Amino acid sequence: MSRTNLLMDGDRVIQEGGWQTLFTASPLLCPEPDEFWLSQRSGGNMAGYDDDFLLVSVGDYAFDGTRVPDYSFAKDTTVVYGKFILVNKRSGEHHIYASGIRNSQGLLIDPDGTIWSTDHGQGGGDELNLIVEGHNYGWPESTLSIGYEEEEWPYSEFQGRHNLHEKPVFGWAQAIAPTDLLKIGGDKFPHWSGDLIVATLADESLRRLRLDSDNRVIYDERIELGHRVRDLLTLPDGSIGMITDDMVFIVIEDGGAVFEPLDSLHQERYYALDGYNNFTVKN
Numbered sequence: 539m540s541r542t543n544l545l546m547d548g549d550r551v552i553q554e555g556g557w558q559t560l561f562t563a564s565p566l567l568c569p570e571p572d573e574f575w576l577s578q579r580s581g582g583n584m585a586g587y588d589d590d591f592l593l594v595s596v597g598d599y600a601f602d603g604t605r606v607p608d609y610s611f612a613k614d615t616t617v618v619y620g621k622f623i624l625v626n627k628r629s630g631e632h633h634i635y636a637s638g639i640r641n642s643q644g645l646l647i648d649p650d651g652t653i654w655s656t657d658h659g660q661g662g663g664d665e666l667n668l669i670v671e672g673h674n675y676g677w678p679e680s681t682l683s684i685g686y687e688e689e690e691w692p693y694s695e696f697q698g699r700h701n702l703h704e705k706p707v708f709g710w711a712q713a714i715a716p717t718d719l720l721k722i723g724g725d726k727f728p729h730w731s732g733d734l735i736v737a738t739l740a741d742e743s744l745r746r747l748r749l750d751s752d753n754r755v756i757y758d759e760r761i762e763l764g765h766r767v768r769d770l771l772t773l774p775d776g777s778i779g780m781i782t783d784d785m786v787f788i789v790i791e792d793g794g795a796v797f798e799p800l801d802s803l804h805q806e807r808y809y810a811l812d813g814y815n816n817f818t819v820k821n
């Protein structure tokens with residue numbers, strides 16, 4: 539993680555100074571050429587925690603007991619992989635916030651301080667977690683997952699059951715591959731107010747989760763999109779924007795969705811925003 543200063547100068551954005559490295563995940567991992575797939579287990583995200591800190595998630599790069607026998611990153615409290623890390627935005631000082639994470643791509647901090655996160659299981663067993671400081675979220679000892687191809691997961695005492703450590707709030711037995719998530723606020727979607735929206739890859743959908751006052755999930759509605767959705771954001775007018783792996787920008791409004799190829803959108807914005815060229819570096 540690195541930081542830099544951006545300043546507005548009229549309608550231009552100016553970078554002041556260079557980049558300062560705040561946080562580097564360690565130890566350095568050097569995958570073999572045939573281990574490109576490891577990056578698929580690097581899942582991470584970040585969110586503003588308070589005025590001073592960012593909360594960051596880092597995946598376990600498949601060090602789950604299988605690559606190095608009986609050793610897993612997510613359990614080892616001396617490494618940052620398979621963890622949530624709290625990082626000071628100015629000094630880079632950091633510490634482990636929560637552990638037992640496999641490949642967590644969704645992270646949302648509610649205004650009331652509730653921290654929601656999604657985690658990819660393997661062979662199913664995807665999770666929605668409510669993150670609390672100091673808690674262990676189970677991986678790889680305790681999981682709803684089984685092994686790929688329906689083999690048993692050797693590190694779980696109770697196959698397909700999350701009996702140890704912090705349990706997920708909700709799980710998906712069949713893999714949906716959850717990525718980003720957001721919570722519906724404002725008045726744009728009055729019938730969805732307070733619901734969590736989870737984006738998915740394998741399921742090519744959004745999942746709308748209704749919560750009760752105890753943060754239990756009451757139901758899970760599947761909204762078919764036909765695209766692998768990587769990123770979600772609340773747009774200024776309250777509608778939901780999302781970016782897909784096949785470069786489509788989708789906007790969900792009350793009553794429908796608009797699909798637009800990201801390339802054309804870029805072009806349009808490029809021509810519309812004269813200042814796009816005027817990004818300058820001031821040392």
Ligand SMILES: [Ca+2]
Pocket residue numbers: 638665675676677680681700704705706
């Ligand atoms: Ca878990």
